[in-house]
Amino acid sequence: MTYEEAYLYMKEAGKRGSVYGTETVKELLLRLGNPQDRVPVVHIAGTNGKGSIFAFVGHILEDAGYVVGRYISPTIFTYLERFQINGHYMKESEFARIMETVIPVCEDMEEAGLPIPTAFELETAVAFLYFVQKKVDIVLLETGMGGKNDATNVVKQPLCTVLASISRDHMQFLGDTLQEILEQKMGILREQVPCVAYPMQDEMRQIWLKKCDKMQIEPIMADTDQLQVIAENLHGSRFCYKGQEYELGIPGIYQIYNSITAIEVCNCLKKQYDLKNVNIKNGLKETVWEGRFQKIKDVPLTYIDGAHNEGGWRSLRENIRAYFTGRPLIYICGVLADKEYEKMVDIMAPFASFIITVTPDNPRALDKEILADCYRSYGKSVDTAGDVFTAQRQAETLAQEMTEPVIVVFGSLSFIGPLIPRIK
Numbered sequence: 033m034t035y036e037e038a039y040l041y042m043k044e045a046g047k048r049g050s051v052y053g054t055e056t057v058k059e060l061l062l063r064l065g066n067p068q069d070r071v072p073v074v075h076i077a078g079t080n081g082k083g084s085i086f087a088f089v090g091h092i093l094e095d096a097g098y099v100v101g102r103y104i105s106p107t108i109f110t111y112l113e114r115f116q117i118n119g120h121y122m123k124e125s126e127f128a129r130i131m132e133t134v135i136p137v138c139e140d141m142e143e144a145g146l147p148i149p150t151a152f153e154l155e156t157a158v159a160f161l162y163f164v165q166k167k168v169d170i171v172l173l174e175t176g177m178g179g180k181n182d183a184t185n186v187v188k189q190p191l192c193t194v195l196a197s198i199s200r201d202h203m204q205f206l207g208d209t210l211q212e213i214l215e216q217k218m219g220i221l222r223e224q225v226p227c228v229a230y231p232m233q234d235e236m237r238q239i240w241l242k243k244c245d246k247m248q249i250e251p252i253m254a255d256t257d258q259l260q261v262i263a264e265n266l267h268g269s270r271f272c273y274k275g276q277e278y279e280l281g282i283p284g285i286y287q288i289y290n291s292i293t294a295i296e297v298c299n300c301l302k303k304q305y306d307l308k309n310v311n312i313k314n315g316l317k318e319t320v321w322e323g324r325f326q327k328i329k330d331v332p333l334t335y336i337d338g339a340h341n342e343g344g345w346r347s348l349r350e351n352i353r354a355y356f357t358g359r360p361l362i363y364i365c366g367v368l369a370d371k372e373y374e375k376m377v378d379i380m381a382p383f384a385s386f387i388i389t390v391t392p393d394n395p396r397a398l399d400k401e402i403l404a405d406c407y408r409s410y411g412k413s414v415d416t417a418g419d420v421f422t423a424q425r426q427a428e429t430l431a432q433e434m435t436e437p438v439i440v441v442f443g444s445l446s447f448i449g450p451l452i453p454r455i456k
Contacts, residue, residue, distance in 0.1 A: 035124035038131035039111065046151040050177070053247060057153040057183045059146060067160035071101070071302070073171045073187045074297065077217040078196025081230060081290045082342040084321050085196055088294035092315030093170060094118055096307050101168035103159040103184070105152070105176050108323045108338070110116055130158050130165075147324045152176050156183045157352040170305070180219020192300045193220050194293070195229040197286070197364040199343030201336035211239060218243050218389035226250040227307035228296045233288055252300060266327070266355050276309060277340065279317045283355070284325050286347045291316050323445055325351055328455045332431035333438045334424075336452065342372060345379045348442055352383050352444040360434040364423045365407075365445040366390040369398040374406055376443070385437075386430055388415050388423040393446035417456055420451050 062066055074089070076082045085102055093100045100118055101360040107113035115122035134157055142148050149157070162242050163171050167183040214236055221227055227249050229240060237253065255274070262270040268281045273292050280291055294316070298307050300412070323338045325348065339348040352361065363384050367373045381387075387407045389400040400416045407414045417423035420441070431437040441448050 033128045033132045033135075035128045038128040038135075041135060042132065042151055042154060043152055045149065048148065049151050050152065051147070051322060052178070052180060052181045053185060054059060054185055055165055056141075056147045056149055057156055058186055059141065059161065060137060060149050060153060060157050061160065061186060063133065063140070064157055064161060067157075067164040068081055068186050069073070069188060070164050071160065071168060071171045073173050074194065074301070075173045075175070075184065075187055075190045075220050075358070076196060076309060077175040077182070077220045078194075078230065079199040079213070079217075079341060080347070081196040081286065081293075082174045082262075084287060085230070085260040085294050086174065086291040087321040088291050089297050089314055090119070090315075091319045092294065092298050092312050093301075093305065093306065095230050095314045095318070096311040098169040098305060099167070099264070101159075101166065101171040101173075103156070103163075103164040103171065104174050105155075106445050108445050111311065115154060115162055115167060115444055117163075117335075120164060126162065127158070130161050133161065134158060142257075151181075152396065153183045156186075156263075157262065171303075175217075175220065178219070179217040181216070182219075183221055186246050188222070190220075190225055192226045192297065193222065194297055196290075196293070196344055197230045198232070199341060199346075200407060200424050208371070212451045214239055214242060221247055221249060224248045226252060226300050228252045228254075228293060228300055230293045231256050232252060233246055252296050254289060256289070256292075259288070259292060261285070264288070265332065276313075277315055280319070282319065282321060284347065284351055285354075286350075287324075288346065291319075322452060323448060326452075328452055332428055333436075334455070335438065336441040336442070336448045338448060339442045340371060340444050342375055342379070345376050345442075348440075349379055349383065349455060352440065356383075356438050360385040360437045362427045362430055362439045363438060364390065364417075364420065364427055364433075364439065364441040365389040365443045366392040366400070366420065367398050367443040368392065368394060368396045368401060371398075373398055373403060377403075377406040377410065380442075381412055383409055384412055385434070386413045386415075386427075388417050388426055390417050390420050390423050392444050392448055393419075394444070421454060424455070426452060 090100045102116040112121045258274045260272040325337045389403040391400040404414045427439045
């Protein structure tokens with residue numbers, strides 16, 4: 033089987049959409065020998081920051097000499113980005129070889145009258161098989177959506193579980209309130225397995241603590257009371273946490289919170305892995321996480337951010353307020369129709385000088401004209417573009433007439449991805 037044939041099969045599976053639940057993926061994995069039970073796993077759920085937290089954890093583990101597998105979604109640059117070992121993507125030949133094993137099993141399931149696995153269920157199986165075959169030391173496993181009924185929620189005994197920042201997203205599946213969403217995310221928790229959490233508001237924290245107590249789980253929350261920010265700017269930050277000083281090379285106060293969550297994960301993993309504080313310091317300093325408030329051009333100053341839900345938009349707004357107050361801002365914006373795009377506009381519009389909207393190359397995309405009209409309702413100057421590259425050229429032309437302008441591209445990870453290598 034060629035890579036093209038394997039990828040086409042996956043694309044066809046993608047047309048079946050998403051199925052909320054784990055029964056089908058469990059059957060698929062059972063027929064494949066339950067690879068999920070043959071690798072050590074750290075499992076993370078949350079609305080925002082899953083990738084950033086695991087980017088920090090991954091770099092720390094790599095600095096200590098471990099082979100780290102990561103399964104991520106969504107991706108920015110390429111399909112095979114979702115299967116990584118020490119930052120290297122799976123090869124096309126490896127994907128084709130593993131799919132040669134997986135596809136006949138799917139066909140057997142169909143012949144037996146069982147549900148056919150979705151694309152995400154197939155990808156989850158591919159990831160586990162890949163990491164088992166490569167004999168990684170640890171797998172950092174991200175949920176796709178939710179937690180309780182997510183296809184990744186098949187690991188019986190992870191080393192620890194992690195809850196990233198929780199905000200409103202995928203409400204049609206997860207619930208309308210933060211409390212309901214948290215309950216779904218906490219579905220990855222396991223009896224007597226430690227759980228590390230990003231700082232939560234008191235009401236959410238009490239729900240989490242009650243769940244941990246019921247399941248005899250050691251609760252470990254990143255403690256902002258023991259955090260002292262020494263310096264923080266567009267180039268990164270320095271901070272003191274629990275008496276130790278650390279540096280980050282990526283900006284954003286929320287990245288400091290993600291990093292102290294990662295520190296707590298690594299402290300938890302010290303029971304199984306030889307992690308020293310020098311590894312944590314080196315790993316945090318060396319971490320780069322593309323597509324998250326990332327500068328991609330100096331003149332005109334251009335930043336991209338994969339902010340695609342309420343929590344992400346609010347974090348981006350705080351960065352804009354902290355770093356670009358008083359400077360003219362040009363937005364390039366594209367979003368998916370199933371997101372709360374009217375709320376995005378409400379959060380982001382007040383700071384914009386000019387907006388260019390684009391329809392992302394995605395079946396779920398919101399039409400650029402609808403998004404443009406939303407911004408116009410706030411009295412903003414708006415134009416549309418056929419694609420993100422055209423939008424970028426329009427923005428740079430506008431920037432020539434402004435003093436110290438900043439271009440900010442945001443709305444969807446898949447939307448911003450092609451722009452990064454083009455500009456670089």
